[in-house]
Amino acid sequence: MSYEDGPSMFQDQLAEKVRPFIDLIDDMRSIGIDKELPLPTIAVVGDQSSGKSSVLETLSGVALPRGTGIVTRCPLLLKLCNDRSVRWKAVISYGGKFSSDFDEPSEVVRHVEQAQNTLAGKGVGICEDLITLQITSSTVCDLSLIDLPGITRVAVKGQPDDIGAQINNLITKYIKNKRTIILVVVPCNVDIATTEALKMAQEVDPEGTRTLAILTKPDLIDPGAEKNVLEIVHNRVIVLNMGYVIVKCRGQKQIDENMSIARAIEDELEFFQNHEHFRSLLRQEKATTKCLATKLSNALVKQIKKYLPQMSEKIKEQLADVKIALSKIECGPPLEPAEKRKYLIQVITEFNEQITQLSTGDIIVEENLFELMRKAFIDWMECLKYAKSNYNDEVQQVVNEYDKEHRGSELPGFSNYRAFQHVVQKLVAKLKDPAMATLEKIREMVQKQFDQLSRESFKNYPYLQKFSTMNIERIQEDQSKIVKERIKEQFEMEMQVYTQDEIFNKYNLEEGETTDNSEHDTRSKYPGLLKSYYEIVVQRLADQVPMLIRYFILKQSAKIVCSEMLDLLHRDNTDDILQEDLEIGHYRAKLQAQADRLLLANDKVSSL
Structure with a gap:
C-alpha cells in the first residue's frame, strides 16, 4: 500500500494533547514496568470472524495477517504515532531482544507472521509473549491498543484440545486489569447477547464501566433488523457506560478486489451518509472508524490521567522496597x-x-x-x-x-x-x-x-x-x-x-x-x-x-x-x-533490573 493510500482522515487529531500520555504508558511498558504494576491500556477482544482485524487495519492504515482459524497467535501491541514529518515507518520488536525497523507498509504482514512463528512456533499454537508494532505516520491517530487472539470454542486440526481455555486465560489476563479498557468487537448480524467476547467482558466488568463495544458488518444485517441495531447502539439493550460505535470496514469481497484502506474509509462514510436508518448516528458521533479512533484516544488518555497519581505512588513505594532489598545483598565481587x-x-x-x-x-x-x-x-x-x-x-x-x-x-x-x-x-x-x-x-x-x-x-x-x-x-x-x-x-x-x-x-x-x-x-x-x-x-x-x-x-x-x-x-x-552463588547473583540482577525500571518510570511520570 502506498503512502497516499493512508487514512488522511486522522490528520486532524490533536497529537500534542494526547501523545504525551500515550507515550508515557508505551515507554513504561517498553521498559517492563508492567511487570511491577498494571498499566492503563486498550485490549481488543472478539470472536473469530467478528471483523476485529478489519477494524485494526482501518485504524492503523496497514494490512494485518488474515486467514481462517486463529490469525492473532500472540498479543500484538499496536502503537500508532502521528507525526506529520514522517512519511511512514515501522518498528517491530519481540522476545526482549529482537527489533527490526522497515519503511514499507506491505512488509507488516511478513514481519508479524515471522514474529508469531518465532514466539508461538509455526502452526496454530498461541503464546503469551507480546509483539510490539509501532507505526509512525502523518496519517494515523495517536493510539495504542493490544490485539488479542480471537475467541474459539472448538480445536481444529493441529491445535491442542484446550486451545479454547488457553485463549480465554490469555484474554482474561489482560481484561481483568481494572485499568484496561475492554474493546469488544461484535458483528451486527449476530445476537449480541450470545457473543462470547461480551460475556467475558461482563464477567470482569459487570457494570460496563470500562467496556466499549464496536458493532461491525452493518451492511450484512437482514432488512428490518436496523431498529434492533439502533437499540443496541443507543445503549438500550446491554448497557455499557462507554457506549457503542458502529463501523463498516472492508469485507472479504473488497479485500479480494484490492480495495485500499483509504478507499474503504471513504466508502464507510458514504455508507452511513446514505443509510436510511444509520445516518443519524454520524451526528451523534456513534458511527465510522474516525469517530471510534477519537473516542478511543480520549478514553485512553482519560484512563491514564485517572490512574496516574496511584501509579506514581505505587512506583515510589516499590522503588523504596527494592532499594531496601538491594541494601541487604552484598554488591558482589568486582571484575578487575x-x-x-x-x-x-x-x-x-x-x-x-x-x-x-x-x-x-x-x-x-x-x-x-x-x-x-x-x-x-x-x-x-x-x-x-x-x-x-x-x-x-x-x-x-x-x-x-x-x-x-x-x-x-x-x-x-x-x-x-x-x-x-x-x-x-x-x-x-x-x-x-x-x-x-x-x-x-x-x-x-x-x-x-x-x-x-x-x-x-x-x-x-x-x-x-x-x-x-x-x-x-x-x-x-x-x-x-x-x-x-x-x-x-x-x-x-x-x-x-x-x-x-x-x-x-x-x-x-x-x-x-x-x-x-x-x-x-x-x-x-x-x-x-x-x-x-x-x-x-x-x-x-x-x-x-x-x-x-x-x-x-x-x-x-x-x-x-x-x-x-x-x-x-x-x-x-x-x-x-x-x-558467587548463582541464585544470589540472579536475584541481585533481578532486583537491580527492577530498580532500574522503577527509577526510569519514576522519572518519566515526574516529567509529565
Missing part, C-alpha cells in the same frame, strides 16, 4: 583482578575479625556463646558437688572393704595410707566421663556458632563457605583430641593424690581435723581427711577442665581457623574462590 583480590582480602579479614570477636565474647551469633558455655560449666560443677555429697558412703564402703581385705595383725587405728589413696582414686575416676561429656557439649556449641558465622559471612560464595566449614570441623576435631589427652593427663595426675602440705592442712583446719594420729583413731579421721583432700581435687578440676576446653576448643580453634583462611590469599585461583 586487582580489585577482586582486594575484595577477597576484605571478605576474609572481616570473617577472621568476627571469629576472633566471637572467641572473646565481643559479638553474639544467635545466642551468647559464653553464656551457653557458662551453663555447661555450671553443670560440670554441679556434677562435682553431687559426687562430693555422696562421698561419706563411698569412704565408709572403701574403708570397710580395705580393712576386711588388707588388715592383718595390726591393732585398730593403724590403717595403711593405701586405703586413703585408693578411696581418692576411686572417687576421682568417676569424674572422668562427665568431664569428657562437657568437652563434647562445648565443642558442639562452638562448632555450631563457627559454622553459622561462616554461613552468614560467605552466604554468597559457595567455595569459601565449604572451605571454611570443612576446616572448622577438622580443626575442632583436632583440638578436641588435644583436650581429651589433656583431660586424661589431668586425671592421671590426680591418681597421684598430691597437694602441698600447707594447702592440705589449711583445708583440714577448715574441716576441724588434724593430722596428729596420737589423739584420735586414724580410721575415724578418714571422712574428714578425704573431704579435705576432695575439696582440693574438686577445686582443681572445677577450673582446669573448663580452662582446657575454652583454651583449645574456642581460643586456639579460632586462631587456627583464621590462619587457615589467610592461607587462601596465597592461592592464584581468586576467580574460583570468589565464584
